[in-house]
Amino acid sequence: xxxISAASKNxxxxxxxxxxxxxxxxxxxxxxxxxxxxxxxxxYAFTAKPLYEARVYMSPPTQNDIADFNYGRxxxxxxxxxxxxxxxxxxxxxxxxxxxxxTFFEEVYLPSLSEAARKTSRDRLYQSFSKRLxxxxxxxxxxxxxxxVVQSYDPAEASQWARSYVSKAGDAAKNEMIxxxxxxxxxxxxxxxxxxxxxxxxxxxxxxxxxxVLGEALTIAKSIGxxxxxxxxxxxxxxxxxxxxxxxLYMRGSEALQAEIEGLESRESDDxxxxxxxxxxxxYSFLKNLKIDPCSVAVFRQDGLVxxxxxxxxxxxxxxxxxxxxxxxxxxxxxxxxxxxxxLLRSNN
Numbered sequence: 001x002x003x004i005s006a007a008s009k010n011x012x013x014x015x016x017x018x019x020x021x022x023x024x025x026x027x028x029x030x031x032x033x034x035x036x037x038x039x040x041x042x043x044y045a046f047t048a049k050p051l052y053e054a055r056v057y058m059s060p061p062t063q064n065d066i067a068d069f070n071y072g073r074x075x076x077x078x079x080x081x082x083x084x085x086x087x088x089x090x091x092x093x094x095x096x097x098x099x100x101x102x103t104f105f106e107e108v109y110l111p112s113l114s115e116a117a118r119k120t121s122r123d124r125l126y127q128s129f130s131k132r133l134x135x136x137x138x139x140x141x142x143x144x145x146x147x148x149v150v151q152s153y154d155p156a157e158a159s160q161w162a163r164s165y166v167s168k169a170g171d172a173a174k175n176e177m178i179x180x181x182x183x184x185x186x187x188x189x190x191x192x193x194x195x196x197x198x199x200x201x202x203x204x205x206x207x208x209x210x211x212x213v214l215g216e217a218l219t220i221a222k223s224i225g226x227x228x229x230x231x232x233x234x235x236x237x238x239x240x241x242x243x244x245x246x247x248x249l250y251m252r253g254s255e256a257l258q259a260e261i262e263g264l265e266s267r268e269s270d271d272x273x274x275x276x277x278x279x280x281x282x283x284y285s286f287l288k289n290l291k292i293d294p295c296s297v298a299v300f301r302q303d304g305l306v307x308x309x310x311x312x313x314x315x316x317x318x319x320x321x322x323x324x325x326x327x328x329x330x331x332x333x334x335x336x337x338x339x340x341x342x343x344l345l346r347s348n349n
Contacts, residue, residue, distance in 0.1 A: 022340050026339075030336060034331075038324045041320050041327075042324065050314065051152070051314040052151065052153070052154070052155040052158045054150050054158035054162040055306075056147060056162045056302060056306050058166060059303050060300065061088065061298045062301065065087075065297060066298070068293065069292065069297055071292070072287070079184060087177060088300060090176055093173075094169045094176070095146065095148070095166070095169035096135055100165075101130075101133070104133070104168065105129050108164065109125075110125070112157070132151045132152065133150050136148075148162050148166050151313070156308050159306050159307065159308045159309065162306055170298075171294075177299065178292045178297075182291075189284055192284040199277055199280075203270035203274050207270060211264050215261060217252070218257040220250035221251075221253055221254040226251070226254060230251045
């Protein structure tokens, strides 16, 4: 048994030695095939169109960036201030939205293609576009750090598209936030307007009711000939309970009652006599005229500058040349093996 194993081992060594001898004998063929494949790989590496990649990083805005979104909201308990996370969530929702991708595809990507390329299936074009523009969420270490990656054969185009896409997402989120804030203010202003109108209507009716009550008291005072206030037990009418519903209101005398009725009838506005009306009017005016300048707010921060990429990500020339050399050697060995050993195997069989 040991002799057979030894013989087998010797046979393997002989086969390896023989293979090396055969390869050495065919070294020019091996070198030729390797060089041919290597030249093909080099031709591809140096003639393939370079692909560039631009990347934009985004972070949440600062408190100062969102200050105008909260302008005046602290004065109203039913309108709580926005947090940084609330604003940034609106931005991230927009940057991942399919509607923004579709808009960018229609307005930016398609016009950049040639007339012949645009005749291709729109589904395939959109798939190609989706591969060239990728939005990535933050990592576990930095969950609030998002990025937009754009690939293009033109380095300037790659950086321009990346900046444009982020800018469009920012504008959409900013407009959405401004619309929400202004809409909430309009609803709140409308509620305040209803309160103000309600208080004015209530005051008007109360004034009309008081005129009627004073009119009845005036009729009684005139009927008994009472023109001056009556003093009872050393007290004047101001010290007595002579409210609107007092049955002794006529004791104020016809002159005082007539003067008050004329004053109430000639009153142009009840606003100065309505409690807390001015406070409501100030809030109403503020909410009604609330405007937010888009230039004064931000929904994200760009982390770093976006310059035109100066080195392509594809093709990787060194990797292609190494792969070509390895493939050339493999094909050369395979050819030599087939030419030399296959006839021997067939003759042995």
